[in-house]
Amino acid sequence: KPLPASSPPAAPRKTPPSAAPPSHAEMMEAAALAWQTRRSQAKQALIEEARLSAEEAANFEEIVSAMNERLREEVGEIAEELRERLAQEETDIAPRETLRWADRMLETLIETDDALLELVPEEERTGITAENIDPTTYVDPTIFEPVVKLLDAVEEGEE
Numbered sequence: 001k002p003l004p005a006s007s008p009p010a011a012p013r014k015t016p017p018s019a020a021p022p023s024h025a026e027m028m029e030a031a032a033l034a035w036q037t038r039r040s041q042a043k044q045a046l047i048e049e050a051r052l053s054a055e056e057a058a059n060f061e062e063i064v065s066a067m068n069e070r071l072r073e074e075v076g077e078i079a080e081e082l083r084e085r086l087a088q089e090e091t092d093i094a095p096r097e098t099l100r101w102a103d104r105m106l107e108t109l110i111e112t113d114d115a116l117l118e119l120v121p122e123e124e125r126t127g128i129t130a131e132n133i134d135p136t137t138y139v140d141p142t143i144f145e146p147v148v149k150l151l152d153a154v155e156e157g158e159e
Contacts, residue, residue, distance in 0.1 A: 024148040024155075031141040039138055046132040050124040059119055064138045067112040072143040074104050079146035086154065109135050 022030075047057050078101050085091070112135040117125070120133065131137050 024151045025145075028141060028145060028148045035141050039140075042132045042137045045129060046120075049128045049132060050120045052120070056119055060116070063112060063115045063119065064135075067108055067135060067138065068140045068143055070108045071105060071139060074101075074108065075143050076146045079150050082147070082150055086150075109139075112138075 043057075043060070046052070046060070050056075052060065082093075085093070116133050116135060120128065125133075
């Protein structure tokens with residue numbers, strides 16, 4: 001019996017040129033969009049779970065806004081310190097410095113946590129999903145823009 005005809009050789013695959021990886025700023029934008037959705041869901045769930053009044057919900061907004069403003073200032077100061085170091089070609093950062101930066105941010109988060117716990121009546125706390133009252137759920141990722149811009153500039157060789 002004759003052998004079946006073989007298939008024609010496969011055409012060489014043309015792979016698309018690899019797309020450049022997204023910049024830190026593009027990743028930040030995507031994170032911010034996802035955060036807005038998650039924040040709205042968590043806030044609504046917290047209002048329902050804790051049975052917050054309209055006044056308490058407004059206080060919640062003030063607490064979270066104040067937290068994000070403080071974090072934004074702290075991150076801006078950290079980015080400026082990093083920018084100055086890069087300008088002086090100092091790239092070594094002592095672990096203790098990063099711990100100090102973390103401490104500043106953690107202090108803000110702990111104060112926010114205290115304020116949120118004070119806002120929610122103790123008898124309502126047992127029915128709350130932990131992440132809905134966790135201050136880190138409400139950290140706006142755009143607070144990191146100064147550092148993100150610095151990272152992009154360094155990668156592009158501008159700093």
